[in-house]
Amino acid sequence: MSILVNKETRVVVQGITGREGAFHTEQMIEYGTNVVAGVTPGKGGGWAVRNVPIFDTVREAVDATGADTSIIYVPARFAPDAILEAADAGVGLIVCITEGIPALDMLKVRAYLDRVGVRLIGPNCPGLITPGETKVGIMPGHIHTRGSVGVVSRSGTLTYEVVYALTVRGIGQSTAVGIGGDPINGTDFVDVLRMFEHDPETRQVVMIGEIGGTDEEKAADFIAQHMTKPVTAFVAGQTAPPGKRMGHAGAIISGGKGTAADKMAALTGAGVRVARHPGEIAEMVAALA
Amino acid sequence: MSILVNKETRVVVQGITGREGAFHTEQMIEYGTNVVAGVTPGKGGGWAVRNVPIFDTVREAVDATGADTSIIYVPARFAPDAILEAADAGVGLIVCITEGIPALDMLKVRAYLDRVGVRLIGPNCPGLITPGETKVGIMPGHIHTRGSVGVVSRSGTLTYEVVYALTVRGIGQSTAVGIGGDPINGTDFVDVLRMFEHDPETRQVVMIGEIGGTDEEKAADFIAQHMTKPVTAFVAGQTAPPGKRMGHAGAIISGGKGTAADKMAALTGAGVRVARHPGEIAEMVAALA
C-alpha cells in the first residue's frame, strides 16, 4: 500500500515537449513510472521521448490512454489553464511542478478544484514518489527505498536530504509527498497526514515544514486530535528574519506570524518529536523504527 | 405540514422602508406572517411599519431576532448584493421579489448559493404561501384556502387565477410557490415537485409553466421517474410567436426551443394531465380530489 500513487497509476505529462518535461519524462519512465501520454497543444499525433504519444488536449489523452494522473511542467503563465484543463478532462490527481504561478490565479484555481473535487499537489513542488512503484515528480529516484515511513514536505532538496539520510540508515519510505512552497496550493499537511494515518503500510511519518503561514499549526492540531502514528517534524527557517521572503513565495514571516519557533512549539505541544536540525531527523525516526 | 414555510417561519424583510417593502410587510403581517425584522442600511435602530425593528445589516437582524427566512424588495441594482448578504448572514431561505436583475448577475449569485447551500425562490416571483399559516410574498392572501393541493408556478397573476378557481370550488392548497419568470433563478420546478412528493399533506400538484427554457421538460422527466402523486399542468404561451419576449425575461421561444407544444407533449408523455386553457385546471384537479 501507499498513498495517492502506485504502480497502477497512469500518468499524462502536460508540457512533455518542453526541456524540463522531456527530461523528467525520461527520468520517470526510467524509474518505472507508467507514462501513458503527453500533451502539447499543436503537437498532437506526434511522439515524445521514449515513444510516448502526444495529444493536443488532456481530454484526448485521457480518452485514448486512460490516464488518471497528470503532471504539469508548463511555464507559469500557462499553468493555471493546464491545471483547469486536467481537472475538466477527468483525471483524479494533478501534480503541478511549475514555480511562479501568481497567487491570485491559484486562489481561483483552488476554489474551482474544491468545487469539482479534484486533488492538486503543488504547485512549485517536487511531486511525489512511492518508492519501487512509481515516481510522479522530479526527485532523484535512486535515493529512495521502499519502507514504512511516510514523508510530507513543503520543500524539495531538503526532502531529498532527509530521505537520503533515511535510506542510508536502511529506513524505507511508503510514499514521499512534496506539497510545495507556494502560499496557495492544492494540498496541505493535514490532507496528507490523514492519508498516512489511514494507509496500512505507513507506520510513522516525517513532516518537513518551513516558516510562513499556519499550515504546521493546523497540522499540529490535527495530529493531536486524530493521529495515532508517531510523527517526527522539522521546521526550516529558525534563523530567518521577519519580512524577508526566503526563496519560496510562501516562506515569509509576516505580521509576526509564521515563525519557526511558533510552529515548533505547536508541534511539540501536539506530541510531535521536533528535530532541531535536519541531521537529527533520521536518528529520531530510527529510534522508533 | 407544508413545504418551505409554515407558522414557525421568522421573516426578515430586506428593503422594508421602501414603498413596496412597507406595503407588503403590512399585508404579510395582516395575513399572520411572523415578520420579526426589517433591514435598510443606514436606518438601523428605527422602527418600520407595525413596529417591526429595523437593522442596518441582515446579520444584525438574524442575530437579534432569529430570523430564518428573508424576503427581498430592494431595487434590481442592489438585489444581487442583498441576496448574497442574506446568504452570508445565515438565513436558510431567501425569497426575492425584485424584477429586472441582470442575468449575468444571477449566474454568479446562483453559483455562489449552490456552493454555500442556501435556497433562493425567485427572483421576479410572487413568493410563496402556506395558507392559514404564513405568506412570504405579494400574493393576495384571501384567495387562498388550506388544503392538499401543492401549487408551483413560473407566473404571478396566472397563479392567483388558478388558486382562486381552486378556492372557489372548495379545493385548498398546501403551499403555493411562485418560482419566478427569469431565465436564471434559484429554484426550479423539479426542486419544488420533489418537496411536494415528500410532503405528507400534499396529495396532488398543480404546475403552471410557460414558454421558454426547458424547465417544464425537466419536470416531466422527474415526474415520470419519481412522482407518485398526480400532477395537473398548464403551459402558458401557446399563441406566442418565436423570438418575442412575452413580458418575462425567461418567456421567449429561442432557437425553436421552448414552445408550449413541446412542453405540453413532454408533460403528457410523463402522465401529467395537461389543461388546454387555465379554466380547465380547477376542473381537472376537482376530478381527482
Next chain:
Amino acid sequence: MKLQEFQSKRIFAQYGVPIPDGDVATTPAEARVVAGRLGGTVAVKSQVLVGGRGKAGGIKLAKSPAEAEAAAGRILGMNIKGMIVKKVLVDAAADLHKELYLGMVIDRGRRRVTVMASSEGGVDIEEVAARTPEKIIQVAVDPCIGLKEYQTRDLAMGVGLPREQWAQFAAICQGLYDAFMESDATLAEINPLVVQRDGKLLAVDGKMVLDDSALYRHPDLAAMRDEDEETPEERTARLNGLSYVKLDGQIGCMVNGAGLAMATMDITKFYGGAPANFLDIGGGAKADKVAAALRIILTDPHVNAVLFNIFGGITRCDEVARGILQALGEAPTNVPMVVRLVGTNDIEGRAILKKAKMMTAETLMEAAQMAVAAAQHAA
C-alpha cells in the same frame, strides 16, 4: 435589445475581433464614397433587425463604387419583413475560403454562458442544430473562471481548424467572450466567421442581443437603440413601462401579469379567436398607464374587439376601470369591449364600468367567449 450588424461588429472590434473595413451609408452617394475609399469589391448590406436579409435581396456585392451606389439605391427604402431599410453597411468583401459559426448565449439549462462553434457557418445555425446537432461544438464557461484557452482549443479542433489558426481563433473567442460579458449580452454571434484564403479569420457578420435589465449600467450601449426599428406603438409601450408585442389577430388583450396575459391569449384562441397582441400592464398600474395601453391597442386597425382580464392584487380594479374610461373619453370608439375584473376593489371597478355600459364577465372563460363572439360579430 438587439443591436444592428454594424454596431455589433464595432463592439467586437473593440475587443480585438478582426472585422472587415467598412462604413455605414444612408444614401447611395455615401455608399459610393465608402466603396471608393475601400477599393475592390464591396458588400452592401441592409441594416435591419430581422433575419433572412440575404434571401430578401438586402445584401448585394458590388465591384465598383458605381455598382455600390446602384446597389445601395436598390436596398435603401426596401421593406424587409415590415422593416424599411434606412442604412446600409458597405464592407470590403472577404476573400472567402471557409465559413464557420461562433456564438455564445446564456444557457439556462446549464446556468452558464455556453460557447458554440460549428464548421457549418454562413447558414441559419438553428437549421444546423435541427439537422446535424453533432456539427455544433459546445463548451460551458464557469462564471468564476471565465473562458479558458483549452476550451477554445476544443472548439477549434471540433470545427476542424488547422493548428496554425488556433491562436487566432482563441483570440477571437476570448474577444467575443469579453464583449459578451462586459456588455451584459444574452447572445453574441459571428456568422459567418470567415477563414480567408490567406489563412486570416474575419468576422464578416455579427449579431448581439443585450440584456434589457442590465442596460442601466451601459448608457453607451442603451444609446445605440435604433428608434426606427421600433414601431411607434412599441416605443410608446416601452416608454410607458408596458410590455407589448403586436400579433396578427383581431382581439386586443390587456392583462396584468405576463403569464396571465399569455394564458388569456391562449384561451381566446381556444374559443376560436385570434389575439391581436400580448400586453402586460404589470403590477400596480395607475389609470394613466391603463389609458396609454388602451390607446396602443386601439391604434391597430385590425382590432375589432378588446378583452380586459385583470386579477387585482397590487393592481386595483377601480384604477383600471378609471383608466379605461379615461382613454375612451379622449378618443371614443365603436370597438366592443369585454372586461373581467377580479380581486382588489373589483366591486368598485365593476360599478364604474357599468355606468359606461361595457360588457363585464365573471370568469375568464366567459370573458374570452364573449370577446370572441364580439369580434366575429364585428368582422
Next chain:
Amino acid sequence: MKLQEFQSKRIFAQYGVPIPDGDVATTPAEARVVAGRLGGTVAVKSQVLVGGRGKAGGIKLAKSPAEAEAAAGRILGMNIKGMIVKKVLVDAAADLHKELYLGMVIDRGRRRVTVMASSEGGVDIEEVAARTPEKIIQVAVDPCIGLKEYQTRDLAMGVGLPREQWAQFAAICQGLYDAFMESDATLAEINPLVVQRDGKLLAVDGKMVLDDSALYRHPDLAAMRDEDEETPEERTARLNGLSYVKLDGQIGCMVNGAGLAMATMDITKFYGGAPANFLDIGGGAKADKVAAALRIILTDPHVNAVLFNIFGGITRCDEVARGILQALGEAPTNVPMVVRLVGTNDIEGRAILKKAKMMTAETLMEAAQMAVAAAQHAA
C-alpha cells in the same frame, strides 16, 4: 516587490481613492516649489521602503515653503535603517479628526483575499493585532463574487463610522480592492485612512506589495521598481535569477533549494555559527550562475567562511564545482570554504574540488561544523 508610498497612493487614486494633493521632490528647492503650489501646511515625507520613518525623523510638517525646503534638506540624504533617502513626498496636510486603518492581504489560511479595518489607525497594525485583536474587523472576499457592499458596511460599522460616511468608505474599499486585484498585489494598505473634520475620508499613507510572480503581466508596475532600494548585491542576485537575502553573520551559505538553504542556515546556527546570508541557486544552476553567487557572497566583508551545500538532482555537482573554481580563478580569496556535494555527478564534482584543495564533507552536520570552526579560526 514593495512600492513606495507615493507610488501606492497614485495607484489607489486611479481607482477613485481620495489622496492628498502633493508631489515628489528630490531636492529641497523642488520641495519648496511643491509646498508653494499646495499652500498651507504640508507634510514632507521620506520615500524609503522601511517601516518606522516617522520615529526616525523621516516625516516632518512644514507651515511654509521655506519650512518645507528646510525639512526636505534635513530628510534628503538621511540614512533610515540602512536606506539613504533620495526622494521626499510633499503632501498637503490633512485636517485630521480620526485615524482608521484599512488593508487587504492574500489570506493563506482562508484562501481568500481578506479585508481588514480598524478604528486604531495611524499606528503599527501588527501591534494592534497583538494587543487588541478585537479591534481589527475582517471580511473574506469570495474570489468569484468580489467584495460586496454589505461587506464594506460590516467593516464601516465595525470601526464605528457614522452612517453618513458609509458610502465614502464603501467606495474606498471597492477602489482599494480593485487596485489590489488588478495589480496582482499581495498587500494593499491605507494607514492612516483619515477622517477629516469636514467628514471627508482621505488616504494619507499608502503601501502596496506586488506579487513578483505576476509582474510579467504588469510591465508598467514592474517599471516602478526603485533600484536605489536594492543593494548592488541584491540587484545582481535578482538579475542572475538567484534568491538572496543578506543577514548579519559571518558564514556565507550557498545552497540549492529554499528549504535546504534555510535548513543549512539553521544547522550552522545550531553548531554555534551565524549565517551571513540566505542564498538559493535554484535547480539546474550552471557554472556561471554558481560563480555569480559566490562573487555576491564574497562581496560581504563580514564573511570569513563559506559553506556550500548541494544536493544534486537536476543540479549537477560537477557544474557547481566548476562554477566555484571559475569565481575563485577570477578573484582569488583567502576565505576558507567547505563544500558538501551529494547526488548527481558528486564524484566528478568532488574530484574537481580536490585539485583546488578545498575542504569537503560527507554529511551536512560535518560540513556545518567544519564551516563554523573555520569561521571561528578566521575571526
